[in-house]
Amino acid sequence: MKVYNFSAGPSTLPKEVLIEAQKDLLDYNGSGMSVLEMSHRGKVFDEIHNEALSLFSELLGISDDYYILFLQGGASQQFDAVPLNLLKKGRADYIVTGNFASKAYRQAQKYGDIHIAASSKDKNYTYIPDVDNITFREDIDYVHITTNNTIFGTKYNRLPKTKAPLVADMSSNIMSEVMDINKFGLIYAGAQKNIAPAGLTVVAIKKELVGDPMDICPTMLNYKTFADANSMPNTPCCFAIYIAMLNFRYLKKLGGVKEIQKINEYKAKLLYDFIDNSDFYTNSVNPADRSIMNVPFVTPDKDTDIKFIKEAAENGLVSLKGHRLVGGMRASIYNFMPVEGVKALIDFMKKFEMQNK
Amino acid sequence: MKVYNFSAGPSTLPKEVLIEAQKDLLDYNGSGMSVLEMSHRGKVFDEIHNEALSLFSELLGISDDYYILFLQGGASQQFDAVPLNLLKKGRADYIVTGNFASKAYRQAQKYGDIHIAASSKDKNYTYIPDVDNITFREDIDYVHITTNNTIFGTKYNRLPKTKAPLVADMSSNIMSEVMDINKFGLIYAGAQKNIAPAGLTVVAIKKELVGDPMDICPTMLNYKTFADANSMPNTPCCFAIYIAMLNFRYLKKLGGVKEIQKINEYKAKLLYDFIDNSDFYTNSVNPADRSIMNVPFVTPDKDTDIKFIKEAAENGLVSLKGHRLVGGMRASIYNFMPVEGVKALIDFMKKFEMQNK
Numbered sequence: 001m002k003v004y005n006f007s008a009g010p011s012t013l014p015k016e017v018l019i020e021a022q023k024d025l026l027d028y029n030g031s032g033m034s035v036l037e038m039s040h041r042g043k044v045f046d047e048i049h050n051e052a053l054s055l056f057s058e059l060l061g062i063s064d065d066y067y068i069l070f071l072q073g074g075a076s077q078q079f080d081a082v083p084l085n086l087l088k089k090g091r092a093d094y095i096v097t098g099n100f101a102s103k104a105y106r107q108a109q110k111y112g113d114i115h116i117a118a119s120s121k122d123k124n125y126t127y128i129p130d131v132d133n134i135t136f137r138e139d140i141d142y143v144h145i146t147t148n149n150t151i152f153g154t155k156y157n158r159l160p161k162t163k164a165p166l167v168a169d170m171s172s173n174i175m176s177e178v179m180d181i182n183k184f185g186l187i188y189a190g191a192q193k194n195i196a197p198a199g200l201t202v203v204a205i206k207k208e209l210v211g212d213p214m215d216i217c218p219t220m221l222n223y224k225t226f227a228d229a230n231s232m233p234n235t236p237c238c239f240a241i242y243i244a245m246l247n248f249r250y251l252k253k254l255g256g257v258k259e260i261q262k263i264n265e266y267k268a269k270l271l272y273d274f275i276d277n278s279d280f281y282t283n284s285v286n287p288a289d290r291s292i293m294n295v296p297f298v299t300p301d302k303d304t305d306i307k308f309i310k311e312a313a314e315n316g317l318v319s320l321k322g323h324r325l326v327g328g329m330r331a332s333i334y335n336f337m338p339v340e341g342v343k344a345l346i347d348f349m350k351k352f353e354m355q356n357k
Numbered sequence: 358m359k360v361y362n363f364s365a366g367p368s369t370l371p372k373e374v375l376i377e378a379q380k381d382l383l384d385y386n387g388s389g390m391s392v393l394e395m396s397h398r399g400k401v402f403d404e405i406h407n408e409a410l411s412l413f414s415e416l417l418g419i420s421d422d423y424y425i426l427f428l429q430g431g432a433s434q435q436f437d438a439v440p441l442n443l444l445k446k447g448r449a450d451y452i453v454t455g456n457f458a459s460k461a462y463r464q465a466q467k468y469g470d471i472h473i474a475a476s477s478k479d480k481n482y483t484y485i486p487d488v489d490n491i492t493f494r495e496d497i498d499y500v501h502i503t504t505n506n507t508i509f510g511t512k513y514n515r516l517p518k519t520k521a522p523l524v525a526d527m528s529s530n531i532m533s534e535v536m537d538i539n540k541f542g543l544i545y546a547g548a549q550k551n552i553a554p555a556g557l558t559v560v561a562i563k564k565e566l567v568g569d570p571m572d573i574c575p576t577m578l579n580y581k582t583f584a585d586a587n588s589m590p591n592t593p594c595c596f597a598i599y600i601a602m603l604n605f606r607y608l609k610k611l612g613g614v615k616e617i618q619k620i621n622e623y624k625a626k627l628l629y630d631f632i633d634n635s636d637f638y639t640n641s642v643n644p645a646d647r648s649i650m651n652v653p654f655v656t657p658d659k660d661t662d663i664k665f666i667k668e669a670a671e672n673g674l675v676s677l678k679g680h681r682l683v684g685g686m687r688a689s690i691y692n693f694m695p696v697e698g699v700k701a702l703i704d705f706m707k708k709f710e711m712q713n714k
Contacts, residue, residue, distance in 0.1 A: 001389065002389070003388070003389025003390055005389075005390050005394060005395065005396070007394075007395065007396035007398075007399065008396070009396070009592065010393070010394055010395060010396060010397060010592065010595060011394060012394050013391065013393055013394045015383070018382060018383050018391055018393070018394075019383070021382060021393075022379055022382040022383060025375060025378060025379040025382060026372070026375050026376070026379060031360070032358065032359070032360025032362075032673065032675075033360055033362050033675070034370065034375055036367070036370055036375070036378075036554040036600065037362060037364075037367055037368060037369050037370045037375075037554065038362065038364065038367060038676075039362075039364035039365070039366070039367060039676045040367060040555065041364075042364070042675070042676060072429040072430045072431070072434075072556065072594070073429045073430050073434075073577055074429070074577075074591040074592055075591070076576070076577050076590065076591040077429075077430075077575070077577040079576065079577075080575035080576055080577055080578075081575075084575070107575070107576045110572070110573070190591075190592060192592050197393040197394065197595065197596055198397065198592045198593065198594055198595045198596070199429065199556040199593075199594035199595070199596065199597060215467070216467070216573045218434070218437035218438075218441070218464070218575065218578060219433070219436065219437055219464045220430055220431075220433050220434040220436075220437055221437075221575065221578075233433065234431040234432070234433040234547075235366060235367065235431055235547060235549050235555045236555065236556075237429070237555055237556035237594055237597070238367060238554065238555045238556070239554055239555070239556065239596060239597070240556065240594070240596070243393065316389065318389075318390070318399070319395075319396045319399060
């Protein structure tokens with residue numbers, strides 16, 4: 001049975017990338033070694049690492065004013081690393097638009113005077129606050145946002161204008177649509193949704209923001225440790241970097257981020273149009289703020305949701321269970337979810353609706 | 358050409374493990390998904406994760422008094438995490454037996470009163486201090502050692518007796534010989550030498566030591582964050598955990614750690630005996646303290662060392678260059694380096710000696 005994986009992450013990879021990785025798994029490029037076992041200091045891996053770093057910059061159009069860092073520990077570790085590296089005046093403002101935005105805010109609190117400038121908690125995070133009507137404090141070190149909210153299925157379509165550097169967790173929509181990274185002081189993302197398998201965390205940070213962390217900043221959370229060592233002060237997660245490189249090549253061949261954005265918008269439109277035209281399925285997100293990566297939806301009642309998830313899985317449509325904070329279903333349709341996967345989901349939704357209406 | 362990889366890490370994996378991973382790379386166990394892309398919260402990965410955790414305990418004979426944690430960031434991140442979690446009185450003693458031991462000591466210094474109880478720096482770390490003649494301070498939180506020194510090729514054969522919990526970085530000899538982990542308060546290791554590909558860091562910590570970190574401890578460096586969530590507060594490095602599971606199965610089938618220890622000792626003896634009987638190659642480590650994992654050696658002069666490394670690589674014996682702190686060559690012969698690899702190295706060394714004497 002053909003399986004489509006709608007997991008919120010780790011997520012579907014391109015089949016041609018998996019086939020190439022499989023072919024080379026015991027002997028990469030005639031080296032006689034697997035990428036899983038070769039030295040990260042050797043010439044062979046060095047080429048992989050540098051190509052991945054350079055394609056990341058190229059695909060996102062990031063200027064030379066930024067360091068690109070390949071780290072470990074996930075976005076959650078960046079929730080600490082960001083304040084530890086950027087707080088100088090000890091003050092930062094956060095926009096809280098979901099569960100991870102809220103975690104980022106809470107983890108930052110132990111390091112300074114951290115303030116919620118805006119929140120959409122009042123409506124269970126079903127919208128993005130109007131970025132033109134947010135007042136940020138003076139004398140802050142940065143403003144933190146979460147560009148796409150994995151659990152609640154929202155995304156920013158416009159960025160807040162800030163005097164302080166703008167910092168963004170882009171874990172669930174990095175490289176899925178054109179965004180001008182050069183407007184940000186720092187962006188970070190767990191790579192396991194749109195870029196790579198689990199194990200890689202990517203950061204782009206303006207060079208001028210690196211090098212003056214808080215005294216209590218652990219050495220391995222200090223961006224300078226990685227900036228000074230081309231992201232290899234110690235052994236990186238080599239295999240995830242290798243698959244990232246293959247994915248970047250795949251995206252480049254496809255025409256870059258602007259092309260994958262078209263496909264992503266097409267997939268999302270198919271699914272939202274179907275839901276909106278149905279009186280059986282509902283998505284409760286403010287339409288203007290809908291994510292094109294994560295689409296939460298429900299049937300008329302909870303028991304039917306449970307039945308949906310079970311029968312969908314039996315039909316090869318897996319990991320559709322919504323997060324416990326939202327319930328129902330969530331279809332994560334990241335970069336590498338093929339259009340056919342979304343069509344297969346819609347076909348199943350149609351059948352299920354007829355049988356359960 | 359058959360290639361043997363003597364890298365200090367990441368290092369050689371068992372061929373049968375790589376073949377199994379290759380076979381299942383596009384479809385693990387009939388799930389229709391690659392382990393590279395499946396949800397870490399799904400049933401399929403959950404089984405992999407729990408089997409890996411449980412085989413790790415079983416192979417090392419670790420009692421239920423310990424949490425086993427699968428982390429990211431490498432041993433270098435533990436150099437910060439250990440003091441951040443364990444310092445209560447603010448004092449710890451370190452035995453400094455090499456480069457990583459020294460880094461662990463330096464990174465800990467920002468968090469408290471950290472003292473070098475013993476060091477072998479006086480002889481460029483070519484020996485392990487006599488553990489029976491080390492005086493530790495009173496009222497310390499822990500004593501830190503490095504059980505095997507990757508760069509200098511030494512290892513502890515006896516443990517210091519300490520009142521405070523003993524903490525060990527076992528990155529380069531974990532699971533390579535029988536050690537009673539239950540004597541330690543905490544052990545940690547980057548897994549990329551004897552256990553798994555890069556990306557996984559393993560910790561075993563006495564339960565009673567978890568839960569009262571320093572106030573400044575980042576959430577994702579707090580062991581309790583991981584202990585409370587069965588090592589999955591966020592997305593782990595799934596593929597490295599999967600390969601670890603396969604390696605643990607391989608080791609179990611072989612007869613466990615006591616069997617791999619015999620093979621490791623045999624490999625090391627072959628190489629050391631050859632070096633000791635040669636008047637061309639030299640290993641300058643105190644014989645009683647020699648590592649069975651990392652074997653540094655030199656020829657009579659530096660130019661010949663360079664020639665050796667180059668010609669060895671041309672003959673399929675790769676990553677033999679010694680660390681810049683030691684020079685010369687280093688053969689890392691971890692768990693999964695086959696006996697034939699060591700024999701091929703010795704054969705090459707014989708030939709090279711005849712041609713260059």
